[in-house]
Amino acid sequence: MSVLLWVLLLPFAGWAGLRLTGWDLGLYWIQLVAFTPLVAAASPVVPVAALLMRRWPVAAAGALVVAVLAAGVLPRALAEGNPAAAGPELRVMSTNLAVGAAPAGEIAGLVRRLNPDVLTIQELTPDAVASLKKAGLDELLPHRATKPAKGPWGSGIYARFPLRAGSVIEYGNFRQAEAVVEVPGGPEVYVASVHPCAPRFDYKVWCWAQGLRALPAAEPRGVLRVLAGDFNATLDHGALRRLLGTGYRDAADVTGQGLAPTWPAKGWKPIPGVTLDHVLADPRIAVRAYSTHLVSMTDHRTLFAHLVLP
Incomplete structure (x- = not known):
């Protein structure tokens, strides 16, 4: 079961790594990376499953992948401050x-x-x-x-x-x-x-x-x-x-x-x-x-x- 979980985690880890580098790697990645928010939303599935099965190394690695994807996506849903602009x-x-x-x-x-x-x-x-x-x-x-x-x-x-x-x-x-x-x-x-x-x-x-x-x-x-x-x-x-x-x-x-x-x-x-x-x-x-x-x-x-x- 651990092998299967590692296999399932691998695409999420690869996605997170490529996204983190900012490398627009060819046509298909340029098209796919637009859907990163959806991938980030799905990424907790593997570490949660690993936790339930007590596969701790997979759970830890999965949590790191989730954190990387979340750090790139979640701030967009949070309002930021503004500079002190008071002009037209x-x-x-x-x-x-x-x-x-x-x-x-x-x-x-x-x-x-x-x-x-x-x-x-x-x-x-x-x-x-x-x-x-x-x-x-x-x-x-x-x-x-x-x-x-x-x-x-x-x-x-x-x-x-x-x-x-x-x-x-x-x-x-x-x-x-x-x-x-x-x-x-x-x-x-x-x-x-x-x-x-x-x-x-x-x-x-x-x-x-x-x-x-x-x-x-x-x-x-x-x-x-x-x-x-x-x-x-x-x-x-x-x-x-x-x-x-x-x-x-x-x-x-x-x-x-x-x-x-x-x-x-x-x-x-x-x-x-x-x-x-x-x-x-x-x-x-x-x-x-x-x-x-x-x-x-x-x-x-x-x-x-x-x-x-x-």
Whole structure:
């Protein structure tokens, strides 16, 4: 029986070890590691069984594996403190249009209800730009930096305040729009609409990694930065954890909602939900609130974060 318990423990131990190293080991591990919270939830089964059978070495090793997985996952369900920011507020909304399929009227309606100052859009097509304008988005958020494209590659940034369009981060045809938003009475804020390649195939792994690596690091003494969008990565992927290691704070994680799934949205593929979409804020920015919202015809939930600038 001890041999069987060791065999059952081995996959959990291997998972914990790989996750701990932060090594994005090839296509299949990149896809699987997104489900680490589910694996962490299942991991106590082996050590509990070992305890009941009085197999003490297996129980001890299993408890260590559980501790490693729990340390990586559980903090996301606990709210964190905030820096002492007392400047202007900045409301950020982000949505993936699923190759422009999401109804423009719903997006505009959500903008009216949530009242964001900045909206980042992924999978923005030329037709979607026209539909959003017809739905009144240009009146609600009159300033924009858009890089639309046919297919899933376009993105854009709409803002209530003036902005300066930046260059575009482009790998594997995916265009991640950048802009600097001029917040009235406050500092300028760099914003990126994040959308690296989805690591669906072997040949996509390179552009996924490069697209994440190309995102600017947080600079605590430089311009304020906010990255919002579909990262195609969870907080268990090494590439995203390294970006967070530069100082960014994940809005969902800060508010204790870091385990709330954003993909696939309700009614889509029968896959356990994972958290691929994020709002990352400069370490000097406080996160007052965070929420996700369903929009029809898209497989991603829309994000909303209420930020306070220093």
